Amino acid sequence: MKKTDMLIHLSGTSRRLLPFASLLILIIAGLLGCLSIYSARAFSEAPLYFALKQLVWLCIGLIVFLSVSLIPFSFYKKTASLFYFLSLVLLVLVLCFGVEINDMRGWFRLWGTVNVQPSEFAKVIFLLYLSVFASKGQELRMDRILMMFGVTFLSMLLLMLEPDFGGALIFFVAFIMVLTVCGARLTCLLAAFLFLLTCAVIFVAVNDYAMIRILGYLAPDGGYGVDAWHIKQFQYTMAHGGWTGSAWGNALWSSAFLPLPHTDSLFASIVESAGFVGGVIVIGGFFAMGAGFTAMSWKVKDNAGRIFVFSVGMMYLVQALIHISVNSVLLPPTGVTLPVLSYGGSSLLSIMFAFGIAFSAAREE
Secondary structure, three states, X not given: OOHHHHHHXXXXXXXXXXXXXXXXXXXXXXXXXXXXXXXXXXXXXXXXHHHHHHHHHHHHHHHHHHHHHOOOHHHXXXXXXHHHHHHHHHHHHHHHHOEEEOOEEEEEEEEOOEEEOHHHHHHHHHHHHHHHHXXXXXXXXXXXXXXXXXXXXXXXXXXXXXXXXXXXXXXXXXXXXXXXXXXXXXHHHHHHHHHHHHHHHHHHHHOHHHHHHHHHHHOXXXXXXXXXXXXXXXXXXXXXXXXXXXXXXXXHHHHHOOOOOOOOOHHHHHHHHHHHHHHHHHHHHHHHHHHHHHHXXXXXXXXXXXXXXXXXHHHHHHHHHHHHHHHOOOOOOOOOOOOOOOOOHHHHHHHHHHHHHHHHXXXXX
């Protein structure tokens, strides 16, 4: 066999094995998430309840990842517009027929305790649609940028009506990532952040609880109620972890006092169990994920695929940093989960779906 033929053969083999090699990393990360969820609920009445449910979702999610990654990326490019339209329909329907959890109407109840959050899947489809739309043509003209602004505003509006500003913020992050990788001018990026600021001001003006959270963040000792109390629990929980943690399954403060320790407050619970060292390892893992997707995007020849692979890695990296910043009291409290690790079937399955599409783009010849 000639040297060039051997290199082509090895390259093709590595592309075919790409999703299977990444499967091991996802299994390890998913099991770490199950362990973190168990530790966060270790002193509750049913400490294994959420961890075992997450384990089931992890098994389903791994099947979703492999199945989606084996479908040619050309299929996702052709159907991106249709999928995005269907996701908008679901976001409208959930406002009318969804169930309310934690004062937010954002879930469909299928049966029993099984709920589906359509916004988790919608943000993946939204990013895919923007990637395909932005990849058309040689340059990103102003008319197409304005079209992307309109699509982003519509998507964020439906999320803010639930009301879920944290979810809307991740849609905005996806939009910014696509603009950045497409080489949009600085003026466009500044206009985008001005647009986000406007949305935030309107959201705070309409929703009193958002203002209470901000006031509680600015003055946690000022008597602004439960949200200031939540901020203090973040601090107490992480302080209790110290340098090396209180050991897995012994996160007493998380289980007893920290609100939503297995979802929105998971990083603080991890720090209590694994300490400052464990928190640094988790942060490093997410940066490694972002770097891995960035490196993978360089090898993707298809323009839409390259934009999507880079943007999906950066989107979940930024989501993780927002979650960590909230738990570290660097940002006001908002409902953003820690990707892969936090409890939630919709969140985990949508991430596996997004990663599957990314690896499909990376594998396509």
